[in-house]
Amino acid sequence: MPKTDSDLNVSREATSLRLLVENRLRSAIGSGLFKPGQRLIERELCEQTGVGRTSIREALRQLEAEGLVTTIPHRGPIVSTITADEAAQLYDLRALLEGFAGRECAKRRDPAIIGRLRTQYERMVAVAGNDDRSELLAAKTEFYAALLEGCGNVFVERFLKMLLNRVTVLRMTSMTQPNRIGRSLQEIGGILVAIESGDEDGAEQACVQHINNAAAIALDALRRGET
């Protein structure tokens, strides 16, 4: 990211209402407050958010483009559901892209990125034992954010973000398996080491393997459960 000389970045959070709504809805869906399949009725959203229908609708169009919601004509938007089949495809693609990202990170070895990766990894190790998983999840999210930025490809970054939004709910499932955490951490550590040592093939493989393992668990739970 182009860092300004001195940090005079007037954050310009003055984002439009539409963007605020968009982010709210995104996190509402990601956090499970809005469940897959649930209808999102415009007027209700207007009341809940206090903004006009215009802004709501435009935000919904954006989320629709990202695949988070699906609009049924003359019926309105619903939170997208995902079949086991699609989930498998999603994980396939994610493995491909994250493998690429891992490889690129290892190739570039940007110290700033590596620093962030290591920080988050250590944070994950530190809080792994907590009952409250939220911080673990936060650390993992940050870890991935660094990985995506580090790959130096804005398209990969954008696409992976979209994919991650869609698996968030599934990821909760797979993280719930208690004894998965240990293995997961181990795998992530492997990714970190490979990147730090510039081992491109190793980093790619580690990323792919990590996703595949997570996918196996998530898909299993998904098939066992419903929808």
Added chain:
Amino acid sequence: MPKTDSDLNVSREATSLRLLVENRLRSAIGSGLFKPGQRLIERELCEQTGVGRTSIREALRQLEAEGLVTTIPHRGPIVSTITADEAAQLYDLRALLEGFAGRECAKRRDPAIIGRLRTQYERMVAVAGNDDRSELLAAKTEFYAALLEGCGNVFVERFLKMLLNRVTVLRMTSMTQPNRIGRSLQEIGGILVAIESGDEDGAEQACVQHINNAAAIALDALRRGET
């Protein structure tokens, strides 16, 4: 695709106005009618299309999500420009995804898909000599469409479509090089053969190589030209 018993598919083209506008704008940008960097003023679009601002704005949000237009706050949307650097990243990702698609096609060997690929390839060969390139381009587009569908991964398909929309203008450039056509056809033939014979590695390699070659030319032209 789930084919209905008898072909009673009432095409239900009755898509919403918003979708019509969206497609119009997409092709207007893809065809170069709207040039990169050009401002898209809502009211003008309203006049040109004859629809209200509501529909225009929602369509723009969609295109924005796809990356085709970029909205500058309080300034309005412009047709997205692309730097040489970003173009390189775009081609990198495209190579990755199309390599994946090629591999999957070779793995699955769906006769319907292979038939379509071959048909379009032969069509390309047939019209390669024409002065008018439009049919060649159309055939190539169809070829790719079949390749994307054949990979059996809706996410890969969707993402690649987005990427293709963004390179369309660049692709024109690279196709303009006259003696590139021969090589290009040869490469595409290679892809087809590999898929038909189920050679996964070969198909992937052929796809990647094809994109890399196209990228080299396009990027060269881009750097030589402007922006």
Added chain:
DNA sequence: TCTGGCCGATTGTCAGACAATCTGTCAAGC
């Protein structure tokens, strides 16, 4: 030449309105 302020253009957002369309229900008919 640089500074500051004004003005037009355009977006961002809202409220209200209306037709088109979908869904569920309920009565009528076999």
Added chain:
DNA sequence: GCTTGACAGATTGTCTGACAATCGGCCAGA
């Protein structure tokens, strides 16, 4: 009882008009 048809309510899709906020450029003044 089960199917058919019609009606009513709910909700979207779209338009219109409106207004404040903001951006860019122009022009006067130092």
